[in-house]
Amino acid sequence: MKQFLNNLALSLVGLFIVGGLWALLSATVSPDLPSPWRTWQESKVYILSPWEKRGEMDQGIGLMTAYSLFRVAKGFFLAILIGTPLGFMLGSSNTFFKMFDPTIQLLRPISPLAWLPLGLVLFRQSEPAALFTIALCSMWPTVINTMTGVRAIPQDYLNVARVLRLSKWRQFTKVWLPATLPYMFTGYRLSLGIAWLVIVAAEMLTGTPGVGGFLWQEYNSLIYSHILLSILTIGIVGFALDRMMGFAETKLRAI
Amino acid sequence: MSFIELKDVSKSYGPRNVLSGVNLTLDEGEFVSIVGASASGKTTLLKAAAGLIPYDKGSITMAGEAVTDFSTKASYIFQNYSLLPWLSAFENVNLAVEAAFPDWPKPMQKEQSEKYLQMVGLGAALLKKPSQLSGGMRQRVSIARAFATEPRVMFLDEPFGALDALTRATLQQELTTLCRSVGRPVTALMITNNVDEAILLSDRILALSRGPGATLSPAVSVNLPRPRGADLLMHDDQAIRVRNHLAEFLLAGSDRERPAQRPEAPAASKDVPVEASI
Ligand SMILES: Nc1ncnc2c1ncn2[C@@H]1O[C@H](COP(=O)(O)OP(=O)(O)OP(=O)(O)O)[C@@H](O)[C@H]1O
Ligand SMILES: [Mg+2]
Numbered sequence: 324m325k326q327f328l329n330n331l332a333l334s335l336v337g338l339f340i341v342g343g344l345w346a347l348l349s350a351t352v353s354p355d356l357p358s359p360w361r362t363w364q365e366s367k368v369y370i371l372s373p374w375e376k377r378g379e380m381d382q383g384i385g386l387m388t389a390y391s392l393f394r395v396a397k398g399f400f401l402a403i404l405i406g407t408p409l410g411f412m413l414g415s416s417n418t419f420f421k422m423f424d425p426t427i428q429l430l431r432p433i434s435p436l437a438w439l440p441l442g443l444v445l446f447r448q449s450e451p452a453a454l455f456t457i458a459l460c461s462m463w464p465t466v467i468n469t470m471t472g473v474r475a476i477p478q479d480y481l482n483v484a485r486v487l488r489l490s491k492w493r494q495f496t497k498v499w500l501p502a503t504l505p506y507m508f509t510g511y512r513l514s515l516g517i518a519w520l521v522i523v524a525a526e527m528l529t530g531t532p533g534v535g536g537f538l539w540q541e542y543n544s545l546i547y548s549h550i551l552l553s554i555l556t557i558g559i560v561g562f563a564l565d566r567m568m569g570f571a572e573t574k575l576r577a578i
Numbered sequence: 579m580s581f582i583e584l585k586d587v588s589k590s591y592g593p594r595n596v597l598s599g600v601n602l603t604l605d606e607g608e609f610v611s612i613v614g615a616s617a618s619g620k621t622t623l624l625k626a627a628a629g630l631i632p633y634d635k636g637s638i639t640m641a642g643e644a645v646t647d648f649s650t651k652a653s654y655i656f657q658n659y660s661l662l663p664w665l666s667a668f669e670n671v672n673l674a675v676e677a678a679f680p681d682w683p684k685p686m687q688k689e690q691s692e693k694y695l696q697m698v699g700l701g702a703a704l705l706k707k708p709s710q711l712s713g714g715m716r717q718r719v720s721i722a723r724a725f726a727t728e729p730r731v732m733f734l735d736e737p738f739g740a741l742d743a744l745t746r747a748t749l750q751q752e753l754t755t756l757c758r759s760v761g762r763p764v765t766a767l768m769i770t771n772n773v774d775e776a777i778l779l780s781d782r783i784l785a786l787s788r789g790p791g792a793t794l795s796p797a798v799s800v801n802l803p804r805p806r807g808a809d810l811l812m813h814d815d816q817a818i819r820v821r822n823h824l825a826e827f828l829l830a831g832s833d834r835e836r837p838a839q840r841p842e843a844p845a846a847s848k849d850v851p852v853e854a855s856i
Contacts, residue, residue, distance in 0.1 A: 486648055
């Protein structure tokens with residue numbers, strides 16, 4: 324407990340220092356950058372009534388975040404729905420691995436900014452294009468980690484499956500899946516992090532309502548304090564998501 | 579014809595020659611043990627005999643047919659227990675039972691699994707995960723799992739290695755009972771590093787020479803009446819002779835590169851009466 328309070332105090336001090344730097348920057352070199360106080364003054368209507376909808380792009384921060392989260396959830400589930408089986412196939416079949424690994428290595432480093440236009444060409448609508456981009460960019464950690472997990476299944480367990488003559492389905496549900504689960508979850512956590520990174524880019528380019536879309540619109544309307552509000556929201560939500568997945572992961576490893 | 583037959587089997591891992599020219603025969607219903615020093619290739623030999631790993635040379639047959647995969651009639655007890663850590667003791671055994679008797683109704687499968695777990699004294703630990711069990715308890719779960727499928731052939735890799743002397747003795751007796759309780763003759767091939775255990779349980783014993791390139795000694799028959807008690811081992815003349823004979827072979831192997839005796843022909847390896855060789 325004491326340790327915890329100590330750590331909390333230290334992180335508050337860190338936060339204070341960064342806030343101080345921010346205030347200093349806005350007071351000296353960058354007069355366009357709103358100070359922390361001005362940011363709060365100009366943003367509090369969004370924070371204090373987070374669920375209010377005043378217009379398409381003028382909504383409380385809670386609603387904006389909810390839109391983004393919902394979009395991320397859809398893209399993320401699409402990613403793990405495709406990524407998990409793909410990882411299993413890559414991990415279990417050498418032929419499959421040799422066939423697709425080079426392509427995957429090629430696709431993996433492509434930025435969301437590059438996929439999005441392609442998505443728009445493909446689907447002609449911003450929503451599916453955004454999902455396409457999120458799924459495609461966030462899929463890889465799931466694919467790679469699942470594959471690694473399958474490769475790392477101890478020979479002992481495979482021997483057990485063989486000696487007990489488990490059916491293919493049972494082998495999968497009773498041996499492969501539980502043995503790979505911790506790896507899969509590490510993949511999911513990383514994927515979710517990337518999905519949240521991509522959402523901002525996707526919303527910016529498509530102009531859909533959400534934290535990213537809001538950020539871009541406020542930039543165009545020159546209301547810089549709202550940009551800072553968006554940035555802070557993105558950071559806090561991303562942090563919360565990572566912690567949630569991390570918690571699920573430790574719970575899983577404890578089994 | 580013998581039920582299980584290994585003829586001139588050799589096996590290398592890369593450049594490392596583990597087995598070279600191993601000959602072994604088992605009749606149906608026979609209990610045969612192999613003793614040998616650590617890392618001599620015992621596990622390798624057992625896995626090859628069971629069809630779990632490929633071998634380089636020679637032939638392995640069961641009931642006249644070449645062994646290419648693990649037999650549907652067999653069970654295998656792994657040296658390191660190999661329980662699935664995410665399943666409870668009961669689930670570990672029941673998984674085997676469900677696979678072995680897919681036609682049985684669920685309650686019957688459950689009953690079978692519980693029966694065998696009770697038999698090894700784990701009736702109270704059915705729901706525990708392997709991580710919550712001691713090494714000996716895990717070993718007993720893996721014994722229950724192997725027997726609950728009512729196999730006709732058993733491959734046992736140091737099944738009592740992690741047990742204290744007392745539990746070991748109880749389970750050795752239990753193993754004898756289990757081998758008979760199934761109603762059909764159980765053919766068993768057991769690996770052990772304990773000569774007394776081999777004498778207690780086996781019809782015949784062979785020693786594996788120290789690797790690399792390990793070979794089997796001629797077999798020694800144990801014609802002691804069953805059930806055999808631990809006291810018998812201490813005093814019976816035949817038991818003492820068998821023990822000395824095996825010790826001699828094992829020690830001879832440790833002095834030289836090659837074992838002292840090597841069977842000339844496969845047939846000669848069987849049934850060298852212990853009296854004759856001393
Ligand atoms: N999969 C493998 N790959 C490479 N070498 C192996 C493999 N399995 C075993 N070996 C080697 O083969 C030799 C025999 O191993 P094995 O496990 O058969 O010995 P063992 O007699 O069962 O020993 P122990 O009594 O300690 O269980 C060892 O030197 C080991 O290092
Ligand atoms: Mg071994």
